[in-house]
Amino acid sequence: MSTAAAPAGQKPQGGAAGAPAKRKPVFVKVDQLKPGTSGHTLTVKVVSSNMVLQKGRASSAHLRETRIAECLIGDETGTIVFTARNEQVDLMEPGATVILRNAKIDMFKGSMRLAVDKWGRVEVTEPATFTVKEDNNLSLVEYELVKVEE
DSSP: OOOOOOOTTSOOSSOGGGOOOOOOOOBOOGGGOOTTOEEEEEEEEEEEEEEEEEESOSSOSSSOOEEEEEEEEEETTEEEEEEEETHHHHHOOTTOEEEEEEEEEEEETTEEEEEOOTTSEEEEOSOOOSOOOTTOBGGGSBOOOOOOOO
16 A cells, blocks of 8 residues: 655645645536436526516515525526526626526426535636527426336
């Protein structure tokens, strides 16, 4: 068994007390998304945003406001519907470029939707230079759950 040493003047990789080094996020493109997957990081442009649910009042202390918007987002490879919740709705302005971290694919009526739950982040970033490919909407592809017999 051998142990690798770090070059002189450099600290070995890894965090405090031997914790693994933080992994650099791997950015994926919209056309690489598949049903039932999660942990995606992607940079997308917001094409449109449509409020589908708004209930509760922001002013009431004990009743929290719930807002859900369906946003069409995409990059140069295609588009997908993103379900924005509460504070995320404010960030999903049409024309904005956002980075979705730790996004997951939810299935809704047989089609893919992208969502970011409490373990992920939505952050607005510098405007992207790419043009969104709007004729490849992954949310329009209908999937069927097929049970495989062993």
